[in-house]
Amino acid sequence: MIEPILQVRRLAKRFGGLAAVDEISLDVNVGELHAVIGPNGAGKTTLINMLSGDLSPSAGSIRFAGDEMAHLSPERRSRLGIGRSYQKVNIFPAFSALENCRLAAQSREPHPLNWLREASSYDEIVATARSALADVFLANRAETLAFTLSHGEQRQLEIAMSLATQPKLLLLDEPLAGLGIEESSRMVELIRRMAEMHAILLVEHDMDAVFQLARVLTVMVDGRVLASGKPDVVRADEQVQRAYLGKFDEHS
């Protein structure tokens, strides 16, 4: 049996006396989408920040492809193969969609290459960028300046940027936030396709999407895991039902 590509063990973040995340353990495998849900304040964003390197943990371990990485910088983790999308759209607004992805793809080169050769002449990098844009259905918006894209398109671009870094694991932080119905279903389709080739950890509030996509579901409350496992099983769990007050039934 192949080891999970991401193994989190007893990960914790404490601020003074308060534990935002209190000993969380979970696994993510390649080809699998592991969704994390929970009420506001449950610690989901803190968790994802610790996984991407934006926050350093107080305790616990994070193993990626077998190596411990709990104290590596975000840039090291990215180069190891972890990509992240942010809750608040985090792109380069002044650049074109293509340039956004091209920059992301360029990051895979270990050295700044030639200091004098035109960036757009590096065909491989541009090709990777275009292919990432195509994967998120933005191929025809390549030359558009990012700040003129719609909110949904910007979120797609955000994911394209992560894809352009050719990651093995994707950390998606509420990619559906603020999207309309059509944009949401496009995004869900996009994520479903990505889940076939990557390992994905998805933090989301949209229950529809979660139950369409997740193969493993973890519920967090007050920084701890309340239940974790196959979505149907978790959904039927009494504690979970109580925590969400039957919200699931509205969406099933």
Place this chain on the structure above:
Amino acid sequence: MSSITLPRSVLLIAVAVIALVPLVGSTFYVQLGAKIMIMAIFALSLDFLVGHTGLVSLGHAAFFGLAGYVLALISPQYQAANLWLTLPVAVVITALAALVIGFLVVRTTGVYFIMVTLAFAQMLYSIFHDTNLGGGSDGIYIYVRPELAVAGMRPFNLESPVQFYYFVLLIMVGVYAFLSKVLHAPFGRALAGIKVNEHRMRSIGYPVSSYKLGAFVLGGAIAGVAGYLAACQFGFVNPEILAWHHSAGVLMMVILGGMGKLHGAVLGALAYTLLQEILSRPLLLGSYAKHWQLAMGSLIVFIVLALPHGLAGILDLSLRIRSTKPARVEEALDD
């Protein structure tokens, strides 16, 4: 991506115009022109840092002055130094200084960065002012300009104001072309990304500190070229060329001309130097010209208050994301 530089035709016309000056102007204007072009090189090097990478250095005069001092210290006293030897030495030493200082300062951001660059420049100033390394506050004279000898021939006689002018023009064009290439290359594009959204650059895998250090060293080295030429022209170096008035002045040139566009730096250098010249002569302010800095200072205050995006802000716009605060869209768009 629209250009950071002007279309080639415009550039060629500009260079032609600049090249005509010695043919029509008196020696005074030729020397002034050379001074402006040297300041333009200095401003270009700072624009590379501030306008393209987002590194607001308030200590850039340190590298300008250091190169001048190196030339003064390694030049024989009454003979011409060899330019082929002294220029590279001055630039290399300056680049090394930028490497050491840069290593320490790129760990900081925002206001801290501004303050530490100022402090390190002041440190160099103190070294030259308080110790006898560079003749203390009296400075050192460079009695003979370096010579550019090739196989016994001298293509440029730097003692001649006109030939010195063309030599500087050549270097300015070279620096402009070089920076323009760098900015369009992968390294330059990465710097642009760092300026717009440093946080995102980290999260997609760029070792941002290393890139900033590289930019800092390159900027410092080019400032050294300008400082070397200035020392040649002026024939004298003293601690004041490292003073923070000078660092703030070149920053003003960059802002005045419009950050992020290479030609803006050149225009800014032109405008600021001319302004200084005009204000400090009795022509405009009469007997108060001695206190021209009052007018200069007031003008600076006025410009900053009245024009929220600098002079060039009227023409172009830029968008920026601060990594620690929520995205705050300022009204501009630059590339």
Place this chain on the structure above:
Amino acid sequence: MFYLIQLLNGIQYGLLLFLLASGLTLIFGIMGVINLAHGGFYMIGAYLAFWLARTTGSLWLAIPLSIIIAFSIGLLLETTIFSRLYKRDHLYQVLLTFGLILVFEELRSILFGDDVHGVPVPPLLDFSIPLTETLSYPVYRLFVTVVCISIALTMHFVIHKTRVGMMIRAATSNREMAASLGVNIPLLFALVFAFGVALAAFAGTIAAPIASVSPGMGNHMVIICFVVVVIGGIGSINGAMIAALAIGLADTLGKVTAPEYSAFAVYLLMAAILLWRPQGIAGRA
């Protein structure tokens, strides 16, 4: 015993630096404005000391007068110029305050000329306490030290134990929230700014009999102040105190052991902090 004198001098210099740096770090920490011209206020204080002491004949009168004048100048500057800088990029703040430096320097030159002046120590304190048979220490310096310490303690008390201090701390961490809770932010900022100016001027005034009154005195001090703020951490008064004392001692001891390199010592200290803890001793990470 000789070193005791240098120690006392170092502490006294450090405390003066603290007065200057605490204004700078307060203004930066609360309003987010970097002010290159802060040294100009120190200079204003010194020149006011010189001028008022000469016209009124007494430094004791000069001190409160210069505080009042400096406070008013601070209010004027804040309402006309600095309040517009709060939302601006640091780059523009740097430029504008640099322009102000030029203005201050030239006004000083027009009003007082370019000569170096001295201010006499007030007769009441113009004597020395004997420390040993041969060495004695000027009482005026002790007076300055005591005054600085009192001000530091008062500031600490006000900031941590009074309502005003609470408002200041609230406004520092969350301006909008503080405003919605009824704190009059514009007024608070104007007062804090004017206070910072008055503090700097006061430092210049009481230091005038010790250091001479000369052109450019403020500019050198403000750069050292920046070093204090970098080492101590922006926005932290405690950090500023530790850093100021460290620099005061390093500089003074440096001057007696290796005068040519004493300035260098201060920057070395800064470099060391940058390597170890870039956000400063008490700065937020």
